[in-house]
Amino acid sequence: MSGNDNPGLLLGGGDLRAMFLEATEHFEQHKEVINALNVFPVPDGDTGTNMALTLQAASANLMELPSDLPVGEIARIAARNSLMGARGNSGVILSQLLQGIARGLSGKETAGLSELRRAFQYGIVYAYKAVSRPVEGTILTVAREIARGSREAINKSINMAELLDVAIASGKKALERTPDLLPVLKEAGVVDAGGLGLIVFLEGCLKSMSGHRLTGNKREASRGDFDRGKTLEAEGLPKTVNLEDSFDDRYPYCTELIVKGSGLLLRSLREALEDLGVSLLVAGDEEAIKVHIHAANPGRVLETCIGYGTLHNIKIDNMIDQFNNSLWSSNRPQVDEKDAVEARKIVEGLPKKERGVIAVAAGSGFASVFLSMGADKIVLGGQSMNPPVKDIVDAMMEVNAEKIILLPNNSNVQFAAEQAAKLVDKEVYVVDAHSMLQGLASMTALDHRRSLEENFVEMCLRSRQVKTLEVTYATRDAKVSGISVKKGDIIGLAEGSLLFSGLTVEETVLKLLHAVITEDEQIITLFYGEGITEDDAEILAERLKAEFPDLEIELYCGGQPLYYYLIGVE
Amino acid sequence: MTVRIVTDSTAFLDKETLEKYNIAVVPLYVNFEDEVIPDGSIPNAEFFEKMKRSAKLPFTSQPSPGDFAKVFEKIIEEDNDIVTIVISSGISGTYDSAINAAKAVDAKRIAVVDSILTSAGLARLVVEAAEAAAQGKTKEEIVALVEDKKRRLRIFFVPDTLEYLKKGGRIGGAQALLGTLLKVKPVLYLNNGKVDSYDKVRTMKKALERIVNEVPPTEGPFPVMLVHAEAGPTVETLARMVNERFPEAVITVHELSPVIGTHTGPGVVGICFYAQ
Numbered sequence: 001m002s003g004n005d006n007p008g009l010l011l012g013g014g015d016l017r018a019m020f021l022e023a024t025e026h027f028e029q030h031k032e033v034i035n036a037l038n039v040f041p042v043p044d045g046d047t048g049t050n051m052a053l054t055l056q057a058a059s060a061n062l063m064e065l066p067s068d069l070p071v072g073e074i075a076r077i078a079a080r081n082s083l084m085g086a087r088g089n090s091g092v093i094l095s096q097l098l099q100g101i102a103r104g105l106s107g108k109e110t111a112g113l114s115e116l117r118r119a120f121q122y123g124i125v126y127a128y129k130a131v132s133r134p135v136e137g138t139i140l141t142v143a144r145e146i147a148r149g150s151r152e153a154i155n156k157s158i159n160m161a162e163l164l165d166v167a168i169a170s171g172k173k174a175l176e177r178t179p180d181l182l183p184v185l186k187e188a189g190v191v192d193a194g195g196l197g198l199i200v201f202l203e204g205c206l207k208s209m210s211g212h213r214l215t216g217n218k219r220e221a222s223r224g225d226f227d228r229g230k231t232l233e234a235e236g237l238p239k240t241v242n243l244e245d246s247f248d249d250r251y252p253y254c255t256e257l258i259v260k261g262s263g264l265l266l267r268s269l270r271e272a273l274e275d276l277g278v279s280l281l282v283a284g285d286e287e288a289i290k291v292h293i294h295a296a297n298p299g300r301v302l303e304t305c306i307g308y309g310t311l312h313n314i315k316i317d318n319m320i321d322q323f324n325n326s327l328w329s330s331n332r333p334q335v336d337e338k339d340a341v342e343a344r345k346i347v348e349g350l351p352k353k354e355r356g357v358i359a360v361a362a363g364s365g366f367a368s369v370f371l372s373m374g375a376d377k378i379v380l381g382g383q384s385m386n387p388p389v390k391d392i393v394d395a396m397m398e399v400n401a402e403k404i405i406l407l408p409n410n411s412n413v414q415f416a417a418e419q420a421a422k423l424v425d426k427e428v429y430v431v432d433a434h435s436m437l438q439g440l441a442s443m444t445a446l447d448h449r450r451s452l453e454e455n456f457v458e459m460c461l462r463s464r465q466v467k468t469l470e471v472t473y474a475t476r477d478a479k480v481s482g483i484s485v486k487k488g489d490i491i492g493l494a495e496g497s498l499l500f501s502g503l504t505v506e507e508t509v510l511k512l513l514h515a516v517i518t519e520d521e522q523i524i525t526l527f528y529g530e531g532i533t534e535d536d537a538e539i540l541a542e543r544l545k546a547e548f549p550d551l552e553i554e555l556y557c558g559g560q561p562l563y564y565y566l567i568g569v570e
Numbered sequence: 571m572t573v574r575i576v577t578d579s580t581a582f583l584d585k586e587t588l589e590k591y592n593i594a595v596v597p598l599y600v601n602f603e604d605e606v607i608p609d610g611s612i613p614n615a616e617f618f619e620k621m622k623r624s625a626k627l628p629f630t631s632q633p634s635p636g637d638f639a640k641v642f643e644k645i646i647e648e649d650n651d652i653v654t655i656v657i658s659s660g661i662s663g664t665y666d667s668a669i670n671a672a673k674a675v676d677a678k679r680i681a682v683v684d685s686i687l688t689s690a691g692l693a694r695l696v697v698e699a700a701e702a703a704a705q706g707k708t709k710e711e712i713v714a715l716v717e718d719k720k721r722r723l724r725i726f727f728v729p730d731t732l733e734y735l736k737k738g739g740r741i742g743g744a745q746a747l748l749g750t751l752l753k754v755k756p757v758l759y760l761n762n763g764k765v766d767s768y769d770k771v772r773t774m775k776k777a778l779e780r781i782v783n784e785v786p787p788t789e790g791p792f793p794v795m796l797v798h799a800e801a802g803p804t805v806e807t808l809a810r811m812v813n814e815r816f817p818e819a820v821i822t823v824h825e826l827s828p829v830i831g832t833h834t835g836p837g838v839v840g841i842c843f844y845a846q
Contacts, residue, residue, distance in 0.1 A: 372751040440752055444770050465776070522773035525752070552773075554753050570772050 010110040011160060013074040014067035015208075020078050021062060023204030024055040030200045037193035039184055041474040041485050042493070043383065043562040047193035050088030050386055050412075054095055055201065057085020057388065070109045075102040075119070083423065084390035090194035092389065092415035093127050093139050094201070100126030107251070107278060113163055120147045120167075130415060137181030139194030145174030146198065164206040171199045188478060251277045251294040254317045255301045259289045261309025272304050355452050356399030359407040359439055360387060360417070363529060363560030366436050373443040376401075382410045382436065383563060392420035396428065403427045403452050405459065409439040411496075429456040431463060434496075435470075436560075437525070437568035438463040467521075469494050469512045469567035471505055490564075505532070505564045506540050510547065516569055517548065524551055525568040527558030532565070573703040573712055574645045576654040578633065578664050579609035581692040582827040591700030594641050598657075598664060598829045602628045609829040617828040618800050618836050627737055630829045632663040638671030642680055651709040652680040655696050655716055657688040660763030661740050661833075681713045683720070686763035690795035690824045690842040691723045719844075725760045726768060726781040727797070727840030732756055734835030735765060743767050757781060774804065781841045782811050785819075794819040794843045799826040800836035808839055 011019075027048075034048030058078045065077065079095070079102035086095035103126070104119025105111055111119070124147045127140060134140050149170020150163055158166070178192040179185040185192060255277075259269065264286050277295035289308070295301045298316045305311055359370040362382035370378055377395040381387030396404050404426050408417035411434040421428035429452065433439040442459035450458070470493040474485045480498045485491060492500035492508035500511050513524065524544060528537040534557065541555040558566055577583070579597035588595060597608040600617070602624055607617070609630075621628060638654070645652050654672065659665035665684045672680035685692045695716050702712045732748060735741040735758075741748070743766035747756045754770035755777040771777050785794060794812050798805040809821050826834065 369751045372749055441772065444752075444754060444772060447769065466772075520775070522775050525772070556751070570776075 010112055011071055011116065012110045013069040013071045016071050016074045016078075016105075016111075017059075017062045017065065017067060017069075019205045019208045020055075020059040020074075022208030023201050024052075024059045026204030026207055027052050027055050027197070027200055034193050034197050034200065036476060037190045037196060038475075039188045039190060039193075039478075040480065040498070041476045041478040041487070041491065042470070042472055043475050047088065047090045047197060050091040051094050051194070051197040051201070053388065054082055054086045054088075054091035057390075058082035058095070058098060060085070070107075071111045072102070072105040072108040075105040078102070083419070084388065084393065086389045086416055086419060088386040088412050089415040090139055090197060091386070092419050093130055093143075093194065094197070095389075095419070096126040096130035097123040097143060097198075100124065113158075113160065116160070116163065117147075117150055120150055123147070130419065135182070137178045137185060138192050139198055141178060141181060142171050142174045142192065142195030142198050146171040146202070149173075161206060161209045164202060164209065168199055168202050168206065171195070171202065175199060188480060251296050252318055253277075253295045253298040254292075255295045255298040255315070256290075256292045257302070257305060257314040258312040259291060259305050259309040260287065260312055262287060264289050264309055269305070269308050272307075273301065276300050276304065353399065353401040354448065355403040355405060355455075356396065356401035357405045357407070357443075357446065358392070358395045358399065359443075360392070360409045360413050361436055361439070363527075363558045365527065365557040365559035367559075369440065369556065369558075370407075370436075370443065373440065374446045375407075375443070382413065383560065386410070386412050386416065389416045389420045389423065392417055393423050396420065396424045396426060401426070403429070405429050405431060405446075405452070405456060407431045407433045407439040407442065407459075409433050409436045411435075427452075429453075431456065432460045433463040435468040435566070436527075436558075437466050437468045437566060440525075441466040441568065441570065466568045466570040467495055467516050469509075469516065469565070469569065470563055471508045471512070471565040471567075472563045474501065506543070509540060509565055509567065510543070512567070513544070513548065513569065517551070521569050522551060523554060523568075523570055524548065525554045525556065525570075527556050527560065527566045527568075529558050529560040529563045529565065571649050571651065573651045573653055573707065573709050575696055575700045575703055575712075576638075576641055576645070576652055576668075577692065577696045578656045578668075580657045580662075580664075580688045580827045580830050581655075581696050582610060582689065582824060582830075583693050583696065587697065591697065591704065593696060593700055594645065596633045596637050596641055596664075596668075598633055598662070598827075599631045600628045600828050600832055601631060607828070609827050612828075614799070614825050614828065614831070618831065621828075621832065621836075627734070628832055630738070630832050633667050635667045635670040635674065638668045639675050642671055642675040646676050646679055653699055653703070653709055653712045653716070654680060654682040655685050655692065655699060656682065657692060658686045658760065658763035659684045660686065660742075660760075661688065661765065679709075681709050683713060683716050684763070685716075685720050687720060687723055687725060687760060687842075689725065689826055689830055689840070690797045690822075691720075691725045691760070693824065694723060694793065694795060694842065695720055722845045723842060724784065724845050725797075725840060725842045726784055727758050727834065727838055728755055728774065728777040728781065729758065729834045730801075730837030731835060734833055738833040740765055740833050778804075778808050778811055778839070782808070782815055785812065785816065785841070785843050786846060787816070788818075788844075788846075791818050791820050792816075792844065794821050794841065795824055796821060797824045797826055797838075797840040797842065799831040799834060799838050801839050804837075804839045808841065812841070 031048030031052040035046035038046055058081045060081055079098040082095035082098045086092045100123035101119040104122035124143050127143050128134050146167045150167040153163055153166035175191050175195045178195055266289055273293055277293040281292040293301055356376045357374055358377045359375040360379045360381055361367045361370050367378040376399045379387050379391050379395045406417050406428055408414045417430050421430055431442050433442050442463035445458035445462045446455055474487050474489045474491050476487050478485045483498055483501050485501045489502045490505055490508050492512045494512055494516050499515055500508050537555055541553050544553045576594045579595055600607045603626055654668050656664045656668050668682045672682050685695055699712050699716050702715055742764045744756055744758050747767050747770055755774055756767055757769040757777050757780050758765055759768045769780055796805050796808055805823055812819055812821055
């Protein structure tokens with residue numbers, strides 16, 4: 001090894017920025033390959049598209065930033081961007097990986113191999129924590145193996161590009177094994193789409209390195225840095241990294257408070273606090289200023305603030321404890337001050353509500369029905385386009401209520417909803433509703449006289465009392481549960497399982513209903529989507545009345561894209 | 571001297587019970603375009619048939635103070651005290667008529683109680699009051715008994731549609747359910763004497779489960795009154811569900827009087843029981 005001449009020794013902010021930009025571009029070019037791996041041939045929020053959009057959000061404003069920012073700052077900004085822009089479950093997991101990486105690089109000017117390795121470890125932990133029930137054979141398995149591979153490689157004398165090479169190779173090995181871990185992949189004859197997405201992302205990162213010499217933040221990497229890194233490597237790093245030991249404990253205290261007074265000097269307070277920690281947020285007006293900071297010494301924060309006004313709602317958390325206790329959710333990312341103040345102004349003008357109800361819905365008909373049932377706001381999205389976390393956060397901020405009931409109404413929006421819940425300073429209850437029909441069933445329980453907790457429990461219970469049937473078309477050839485599907489075929493799904501393929505829309509509806517209806521069911525609720533005329537729908541409804549004389553048939557215009565019919569049976 | 575019990579027609583007590591306890595009934599009225607029918611004067615099936623044929627939904631009216639006065643005077647002449655128990659003032663003006671009549675006839679000897687109930691709930695109060703009277707309880711004792719019991723009786727009901735309650739102006743707190751685009755089965759109840767929404771579900775089966783769930787577990791035999799208007803099969807299902815859940819419940823099935831049926835519409839089922 002030849003000291004400074006060894007490319008890829010230290011990663012600077014500019015290098016990381018280039019990496020993210022290149023990876024985003026690279027991902028965009030390959031997203032269709034990932035989309036094609038979707039197990040279900042339904043027009044769904046595709047994994048590739050969701051991850052691509054998440055990366056685009058991550059690197060959206062990176063070009064505008066100065067290239068000499070510390071690597072930790074670039075990572076932090078990208079992570080924060082991705083948090084708000086994350087779409088779909090795989091997008092949310094990717095954004096959590098970026099959060100962890102940012103956490104690992106926090107406060108660093110540049111990053112060497114060992115910092116990068118540690119950042120990966122953080123990434124894995126964050127990704128796992130984002131998922132309530134981690135499933136092996138998914139992006140998580142791939143992420144974990146990437147981390148393990150890079151950890152083992154670190155003991156050898158390699159450069160940054162070589163480290164990425166090893167990481168990618170480990171990831172690919174894990175990816176190949178995903179069908180063995182997840183039967184649904186095996187049957188479909190594919191590997192996990194999210195896992196491949198992660199590898200594509202790393203390949204993009206690697207691409208930015210080929211022919212590109214790392215600048216170490218455009219400053220010369222000092223001999224000292226190199227020597228230190230070398231020494232550490234020579235001493236032999238432990239093979240297993242204990243995350244608790246490797247915590248960056250320089251700014252562990254998440255400190256939040258409100259300073260009240262008159263004629264408060266916001267800018268001056270911000271400047272006074274700047275040196276006391278990171279993730280600083282100082283927002284408000286002349287009478288009240290909200291302060292949020294990750295501080296080395298929270299006492300100094302309080303001391304500084306009391307020089308400006310009276311202190312209220314003081315909250316200090318040791319984030320290391322939170323992390324260990326999986327309570328890191330209160331470690332919130334910075335909120336853009338302007339946005340926060342703007343949003344507060346608008347919301348304060350609204351009548352205060354005891355609780356707000358937000359539903360994710362696709363189609364104007366569904367949106368109207370949810371609103372009529374008591375939803376305060378609709379986040380448009382769902383099957384065809386999973387909404388980004390930010391849309392959900394914004395909707396929650398736009399309701400003047402401290403407590404929020406949130407209905408994701410799609411299994412692929414679930415993580416984004418849970419993520420959004422962690423990002424707002426409100427008490428958020430995410431209802432276990434995985435389809436719009438389930439969402440509507442749960443909305444029947446909503447009652448202002450019940451406590452929020454009672455409402456939430458009852459809503460979760462009721463969401464399970466309806467069977468959801470879907471009629472759409474196949475987006476690709478596939479074989480699922482022994483049923484062969486050709487691209488373009490009309491397909492029918494009951495409770496997410498593919499049951500019929502290749503029939504007409506009407507026959508599919510009939511077959512699905514016959515397949516699921518028992519003597520317990522009393523009502524069939526049909527929502528017809530785009531591409532079905534009201535006349536068509538009424539003719540079908542008449543046919544159903546004749547076919548199921550003992551059941552009530554209810555017909556509504558859902559207006560949902562891509563799904564001819566969404567049907568609830570209960 | 572004894573205490574006689576007076577009620578109105580919405581209690582819809584059968585002839586046998588009325589005779590047994592010597593209970594006097596003052597009827598409300600159903601006003602069709604072509605005729606005025608005292609509540610309960612024609613069989614229910616005939617009434618609902620007439621309602622179906624009628625181009626315009628009939629409206630109902632309370633008894634006049636004079637209707638009550640006539641009944642009161644006759645009882646007072648026989649030197650009896652009177653406890654009058656009437657339909658909730660939250661859904662009918664009957665209470666006002668009874669109060670005014672009592673003042674005109676003999677305010678000291680006539681007590682008027684607002685039952686805050688109707689139908690089987692009112693019927694239950696009236697029978698318990700009559701039993702107390704038969705045991706020689708005083709007017710004051712009977713009023714105290716009724717005041718206590720009326721707060722513990724619950725009525726839940728599921729109309730087939732909210733249209734009748736809306737048209738009759740008795741929809742109360744269930745108004746909120748009118749705006750839902752998704753068709754729901756409203757589960758309603760009498761909330762301190764007024765119609766209010768209790769829940770909304772999608773199917774009659776769930777609605778029945780919902781109201782049966784409200785019945786508190788009670789040791790030993792206890793009364794459960796089921797009510798309906800033109801909903802025989804549904805009320806049978808309801809009876810079966812109650813019996814399965816509470817084998818010891820003493821289940822009785824009551825029809826709604828035409829006046830109440832006018833406001834709920836046919837197809838309604840309900841349940842009445844003691845809260846504890």
